[in-house]
Amino acid sequence: LLDRGMHVAPGGLVTSDDHAGLKAAREATLPGTSWQRCQFHLIQNAMAYVPKIAMRSDVAQGMRRVFNADDQHEAERRLRELIDQYRDTAPRLAGWLEDNVPEGLTVFILPAGHRKRLRTTNGLERLNKEIARRTRVATLFPNEASLLRLASAVLSEISDEWETNKAYINMKAK
Numbered sequence: 001l002l003d004r005g006m007h008v009a010p011g012g013l014v015t016s017d018d019h020a021g022l023k024a025a026r027e028a029t030l031p032g033t034s035w036q037r038c039q040f041h042l043i044q045n046a047m048a049y050v051p052k053i054a055m056r057s058d059v060a061q062g063m064r065r066v067f068n069a070d071d072q073h074e075a076e077r078r079l080r081e082l083i084d085q086y087r088d089t090a091p092r093l094a095g096w097l098e099d100n101v102p103e104g105l106t107v108f109i110l111p112a113g114h115r116k117r118l119r120t121t122n123g124l125e126r127l128n129k130e131i132a133r134r135t136r137v138a139t140l141f142p143n144e145a146s147l148l149r150l151a152s153a154v155l156s157e158i159s160d161e162w163e164t165n166k167a168y169i170n171m172k173a174k
C-alpha cells in the first residue's frame with residue numbers, strides 16, 4: 001500500500017489536508033518534500049463514503065487503529081484488514097480507504113516520538129486560533145501593517161515560548 005520507497009526528503013515534511021491549492025503550493029515551493037496528509041481530516045473525509053450513519057463510529061475507530069499502530073508495517077496490515085472489512089458492505093468506502101489512507105501513513109518514516117505532533121494539522125490550527133483570539137481583542141486596525149505587527153508579535157511570542165521552555169516537539173525524542 002505505502003510501498004513507494006518513502007523517506008523524509010532533505011526538505012523535511014509538510015503536514016496538510018488534501019486541498020488542491022495547498023497541494024499545488026507545496027509542490028511549487030517545496031518540491032521533493034515529504035507529505036503527510038492530516039489524519040484527522042482523513043477520518044472526516046472518509047465519512048462521505050460511509051453508506052450508513054450507524055457505521056461512522058466503527059469506520060472512524062478502525063481508521064484510528066491504523067493510525068495508532070506501532071510501526072508502518074502494522075499500520076499497513078491494519079489498513080488491509082479495514083479495507084477487506086468493508087469491501088463487500090461498502091465498496092466505495094473500501095476503494096476510498098485504499099486510495100487515500102496511505103497518504104496519512106507517511107509519518108511512520110519519523111521516529112515514534114515525533115509522530116503524534118506531526119500526523120495532523122492540529123498545531124497549525126491552534127496557532128491560527130491564537131492569532132484570531134489576539135486580533136479579535138483589537139477588533140479594528142487602522143491599516144494592514146498594524147494587523148501584521150500584532151500577528152507577528154503573537155508568532156514571535158509563541159516562537160520564544162517554544163524555544164525556551166515549552167517545546168512543541170522534542171527533536172531528541174526517538
